[in-house]
Amino acid sequence: MPTLQSDRLRVFVTDDGLLSIAVDGWRGFQLANGHATVRHSAGSAKLSARALRRKAEGVAEIVDEFEPGLVVCRRILQPEKGGAVTLEAELSNAAGHAVELEDVRLLDFDRGVSLGEDARHICIYEQGGYWARVRSLRPPTPSAAPTDERDASQAPHTSSSDYVWLAYDRSAGLAILLGFETGDRWTGRMDVSGRAGQMPSTLSAGFSGGRLLVEPGKSVILESMCIMVGDDPWALLCRYGDRVASRHGVRVPEKPPVSWCSWYPYRLGVTEKRVLATAETARRRLAPLGLQYMLLDLGWQKGYLPSSFEENEQFPSGLKALSAELEHMGF
Known part of the structure; x- marks a missing residue:
């Protein structure tokens, strides 16, 4: 069983591809038997095989094969310097037909x-x-609430967190962070379920497939994530932010950017004509006050799907022509 260790964090991978996480000095902590799952338009994909294909110093590769021919390859990488364990993944379609994620x-x-x-x-x-x-x-404080309300407080509870999730044990003085380092196509999300005042019973990290159509023989790079441990939860969040910024080459501008966003005035009613009309007004009235950017939010995609990269009928000239026109206006 290969073990990847970074400071206090230890990641174990069994020969049959199950992943567990432990933290040195954190009594009672465990995340055991983690695995991958896939759901497509026909329902949940049934696992046909899972194995630890390759194991080397600082690397473990897990291959999950799902019916009708989807293959998820996950690589767990330990960095040369301590601080985090990284998980990268790729999905391939070995079926004879397209599959909608x-x-x-x-x-x-x-x-x-x-x-x-x-x-x-x-x-x-x-x-x-x-x-x-x-x-x-912490369990809710007993009150004089009606019995049905008290019963409701003990009902199963679910919550989600976009991109990053952190748990901190005040008695152990330790925290663990699960965070996505990329969001190139999908928004990474952590989902937790359990009962109020009790430990979570499930924890998962993944994303909606956005009904992406994966053609036969094609592969898709999935979002990358990291697992980090530390004794200061806020410092851990800062370290995570630094990792994301470093990975994407983010530079903090000397002055905060000033922008206009189409979502707030138009929502899904945004059109090419409306953007250009707004830009003309902004060029005359707001650019002298510091406006620099015109941001086109959700609403231009075909079917209004964030995973779509094709313009809908509200943008007949296409984004390339729209971008050129906005640049000509000075944005």
Whole structure:
């Protein structure tokens, strides 16, 4: 059983391709028997074979074969310097027909999840497109609420976090972070389920397939993610941000960019004509005040699908022509 270790973090991969995570010094913590899952337009893909194909120093490669011929290859990489373990993946279609992806889970821990010895000491960091929060697993305080409301508080609870998820055990003084380092095609998401005041029973990391059509014999590079451990949860989030910025060559501008976004005034009603009319007004009235960028948000894609790269009928000239016209206006 190969073990990848980075500081306190240890990742184990069994010969049959199951992945488990342990943290030195974190009593009661375990994420056990993690595996990949795929769902396509016909339903959940049935696993036909899974194996640890290649194991070398600092590398483990897991191959999952699903019916009707989908193959997910996951490479778990340990960096030369400590701090994180990286997971990269690729999906191939070996079937004789195209397959429409619905959902891919790179890590699915559907049993064997424990974030410490006492749920009262566990805090979870989650975020979405326009929000972030820290929630405690501490059981709700008993109250004089009606019985049906108290029963509802013990009902199964699910939550999701976009791109990054973190758990911190105050008693152990340790935190673990699961985060996606890329978002080239899909938005990575961590999903957690359990009961209020108790440890999560499941934890998974993956993304919606966006109904992407994978043709026979073709492969798709999936989003990459990392697993990190540290004793300061906020410092861990900063380290994750630095990793993402370094990977994508992000540079912080001297002055914050000033932009206009089509989503707020037009939502899915955005059109080429409306963008150009707004740009003309912005050129005359807002550019002198510092406006630099015109941002075209969701609404230009065929079928309004984020995974589509084909313009719809609301943009008859195409994005290339629109971009050239906006550049001519000074944006």
